Amino acid sequence: MKNYGIDIWSNNDFFIDEGVVKVNHASCPSLYEITKKIRDTGIRGPILLRFPHLIKKQIDSLFSEFNRAIKSFEYKGRFNAVFPLKVNQFPNFVSSLVDIAKEYNYGLEAGSKAELIIAMAYNNKNAPITVNGFKDKGMITLGFIAAKMGYDTTLTIEGLGELENIIEAAKEYKDPIPNIGLRIRLHSSGIGIWAKSGGINSKFGLTSTELLEAVELLKKNDLLDRFTMIHFHIGSQIGEINPVKKALREAGNIYAELKKMGAKNLNNINLGGGLAVEYSQHEHIHNRNYTLTEFTNDVVFLLKEIATQKGVDEPDIFTESGRFIAASHAVLITPVLELFSQEYTEKGLRLKKHNPPLVQELYDLYKTINPSNAIEYFHDSLDHMESLLTLFDLGYIDLQDRSNTEILVHLIIKKAIELTKDKDRYELKRIQDRVQERYLLNFSLFQSLPDYWGLGQRFPVMPLSRLDETPTRSASLWDITCDSDGEIDFNVERPLFLHDVDLKKEEYFLAFFLVGAYQEILGMKHNLFTHPTEVTVEFDEDGNYRLEKMVEAQSILDILYDLDYDINEIQSNLKQLIAASSCEDKERLLEILSILLHENNYLKIEVKKDG
């Protein structure tokens, strides 16, 4: 896996050249160069890079693929879309998105009052706003205010109670009344770890009986002409196309039936989200079995077929894809702080004049290992290690011998990996499992990759440099929280290999890709590690890049303030304790304390260069 599966997950957004990973856009800067430039300003700890051109690329492909399919099937409906804010509400993401959205008339979807306020404040004037999720009177009122501001607003009803509140609000606020959408409860559901949003037992949507009741209620209150959309969402990251087709058939028929019942302004089918992202970096595992072209063709074709069969107008197609739009725009850069067995080098050996025979034999194995005996010597070294550890427990060899054993076995296994490459796959896997190197990364997995912690979702990861060298260490990744869950294990089925770097001589960074959807807002402040420093990378007309909108990770005082600590009290307590102590350099300690309180919580470790 020398290219870290970049051809599988990166969608040509990044490429490897001259040993580094580069942005496939404009002047094609390397991520290493960008990272260095940010660190030159004194920033330490993890960095989240945002690339607005990748937001544009995704929006553009969504619209152009749907419009292509519409044209090629001579479909009479149009395509519209909104971005679901729950996927990423961070201001620097939203401001880039809204800028780009203008030319597509791409709008925003809100699932709570706070998200609706973001949409009302920043959405482009003529672009749609849809409002989903459970709604109280306040949220419905906000929807009416949005309509009065001139936004093309649709309130999607999740239950009949909400409809009653809308009917009341319509009486109170009068025209313009927002459009009304009905979320339908399908018997089809999605698959995979995010599949809970669909199906007959799902948390959301109206059953057939409730739909009939809703239409009657609307009719009775003279609001049926406000009913413009049916909505469903069968779950996020739908990896296979079949459940989508099944749901569409069901929704298409419900649409046609409702039209026939007199819902004459019903002209939108909203498919929700679910468009999947390919996260895999391994050839034998794929997270998505369809392309966007196939997806759009299927949607347009199926809806056309149903409309023709049932003799109703072809509906406009509406989507709320979030993951697909946002995932690729953000890359998390994490500095490697330590390799735990870095001391296992030949230099670390403390061989004696007379070593125990088995240690001497290990040394001989190490010196004579070659491609034809590598596997055999690997086995021998493991045997010897077992025996030597037993000898240690029984008191026959000393700590120095034991240390030599550890080092030699490590060196032999590393050499065996290098010498066998992909010759004997099964044995190689066993070897790799034996010599995992633990890479300590300056980041919090809970803060920056919460879906790994919560759902086991893997994100593509690769080093920023040395990509012209074969990596030989099977790697497990550790974060800096004091929690044993803060680890990404080495997995023989999806192995990650990294380089054997000497951090005293060079810096080594890992990048996690496709982290722009959900991760930021779901991130937890475990151990009080907060959102990493973020930087937006913009390209100007000449293709040069600029680093914009830097937001440094919160200072320790800000973190404590957010937790509702009285930070004045904290500071005065600390001062008093120092004043009351018997130490001599009080002034200096206060100064240091003040500097540390204003720095962020991530580790600030400088690489110490040898000589």
Ligand SMILES: *Cc1c(COP(=O)(O)O)cnc(C)c1O
């Ligand atoms: C979460 C959600 C979306 C976005 O789903 P993605 O899988 O991120 O595209 C769209 N619509 C609704 C109603 C949602 O709840």
